Amino acid sequence: MNRTKRLIRNTFVFGIGNIGSKLIQFIAVPMLTLYLTTKQYGQMDLITTIVSLSLPFFSLCLYDAILRFVIDDPRSEVNIISTASFITGVMIVLLFFVLVALLPFNFENISLYRLGIVFLILQIIESLLAQYLKALDKNWAYAMNGLILSGLILFLAYVMFQIMNNRIHAYFVAQIVSYLGSIIFISCNLKGHPIFRIDAIQQKWMKKLTKYSLPLIPNQIMWWVMNTSDRLLVTLFLGLTTNGLYAVATKIPSLTNVVVTIFMQSWQLSSFENADKEDKSTFFSEVFNNLVFFLVLFSSIVLSFLMVIMNSIVSRDYFGAWIYVPMLLLGGLFSNISMFLGTNYLVGKSTNGIFRTSIMGAALNIGLNLLLIPLCGANGASFSTLVSYFVVCVIRFIETRRTVTISIDYPLFISATVVLVMQTLILYWGPSYLEFVCLAGLAIFNHRYLTNMIGLVKKIVKNRE
Template identity: 20%
Template sequence: MKLFKSGLFFSAISVFESITPLVLLPFLTKYLSVSDYGYLYTIVVIINISTPFLLMGYPTFQSKEYYQSGVEFRKKVLGTYLYSQFYIAGFLGLISIPVYFIIGFFGLEDFQFIWLVLIFATSFLNAIFKSLKNYFRISFNTTVFGLGSFIKVFADIFLAMIFVYYISNSWTSKILASTVTTTFLVIFACLILYKQKSFQLVFNRQIFRNWVKFGFPLIFQRISQMVLNLSDRLLISMFLGTTATGIYTVGYQIGAAMQIFSLAVGQGWSPWFYKKYNSDQYDQKQVNKYIMGITLIAIAIYLLFITFGLKLLPLFVDLNKFQGIQQYVVIIGLSFVFYSIIACYTPFLMVANKTKQVAAITTIASVLNVLLNIAFLKTHGPIVAAYTTLICSVLQLVLILYFVKKELVNNPST
């Protein structure tokens, strides 16, 4: 019952958090130039790529350690992370000047130093916010988790409108608004954790070494996942043009609505699994039954989605303008059914510290995705990208199941 409630809660939060770009879209397209709008999402991509390097797999490490150790050790884990951020902030400050000169060397003379500071600050704060938010998730503190999500969505929308309209009709105003919101939420979360006495602000070298050893491969896993998610549209644009990209992207975005369920499974399942795994009540047969239940629910939602969702498409999309998107919706939606199952099995490898295998699986899938698209996009069109996404999701699931089965054989207690 707790698993069901947490899954439902995280589903609602995932849906709610996705409204920010949709609400801001008409406002930003009105007040930002086309160039500024393009610059904005280029910077957003850079921030999204930078954040995994700063996180270095900490949220997953934190989730794994939370139920494996006592209260005092948990305080040291969180305290070591927070303490290490002072060093990371110093490191970003040291490299900012040489990075700025490198950017200028490559011909981007109009790139201002303050922009680089803004990118570093936003990436740095995003990483801390994700880590603190994860703490409330794994401790099932849904009140603070939900409150933080609500504040972030409303503050992001409100401040973006205020900053863009009153300060500057520029992409920097939007990024600055996000930075201000995240700064407030990081301070807010730290105050709550301090009041709850949830951390000891000390630097434990052994914990830090364990974190780096565990989390370093997950940097490459996150980068590979980004390549897996974005490369198809970039390659379609390169080989087939922007019109084909636009049609495929609309179909992809609608099919990716199934991702709400897969994300909810990941956020609700992993803390439940880690808690169960480290308790005396852990029962592998019970866990298998839950995974089977989640799989059946994912299939049922998918069947409902393609049965009724496709009939409702004309209400949201001009099908004469975006012809053929239905086939992309069906294939992409199915791939996210497999990602829901992947989300259930990945924690098995995390508790066994098999992060290298997880990174390798995602890297193999991303490389295959790029190669198949390069080989067949020109001759067979965008449908190749959809089938490639599906093939890679199946491949990831097969490889994860292989390593999980191997781990269960070698370590029956897992």
């Protein structure tokens, strides 16, 4: 199977699982805003944010190392997974001691933090096993796991809301039970592939795995800082109610992440498989420019229908969150481009580059948040996110040219910038019909990419048949 067909096939497979799971998560927004007050939503989001921050520290990002090295050296599969499982087990024991240490205490919300630790432990296990499943080319099972996990969370959250008075506790209980179900599903699909053998643990793999994965921790923290640290600072400066609105606003740009999550899962595999090909720069450039157009078109569509989307998915109390969406959407665009460029560091096993750019992005984001949130409110946080992602994007593009030379389609970038900026200004001050004029102009000016998209859809359908 040639590389384009394999990329299409994997995109289709991951697409089924991810579109379903992301849609389920999106459907969950109206339910959460119905059952939780803005303050409760802000508190729930705060605990989730802390767990997200803790995940790369306590998992050591070993799940990324498993994917890279199992694909690169399948003969050492048992040694790789056994060594990674051992290291992960040590980190889980540390978390267990933290949980035990918290048991005697009874200060406000302590029970939420206990649930958060259990939630974190299960996330670490699930992430490790899910990436192992993907490394073994069990892509259908990997995709179905995402769909099952999201479906369980939605269903169990609804059930728990009916039977538990404390609805924040109910949400995290639903998450915990859902992740347990996911771990059981993955384990069933790993039958015949040992997850841990004590005699297969090797010191050389401890060094290789940690050398590769440890620099990725700041990268994960950077994404956390630019995605969620602003919500902590919004809470600090503006309160839980404003954070509840801002947290809902971040769900709208996550529509773009539906596309990118699907694509990046298949692209990561393709980039590793084509790392040593002579024409990799041509292949990477073609994929890059088509991805950028897709993301820009998707963002333009969301901006055009933003008010309709807000009216459809949130209750009246949350409608004012729309004002934060445009900046977050533009920031998400550069975030996704940075994610694509970050793959080039992984291709060259140069994860120190990810470390360096991550630190730069995180420091810039925190500094801008501290400066702009007190001056501009929550939109100061969204603007800080946009600027930080843009800077990281530029740095990664320059640095990764040493590994892969990507040729940018500048007319596409210029037209995209003009259209998205105009649509943002129109949302605040202009007549709404101009949004659709901008959208049409973008599609017509870049019609060849639109033709490529239509051709890709036809290939996916043909590949399915």
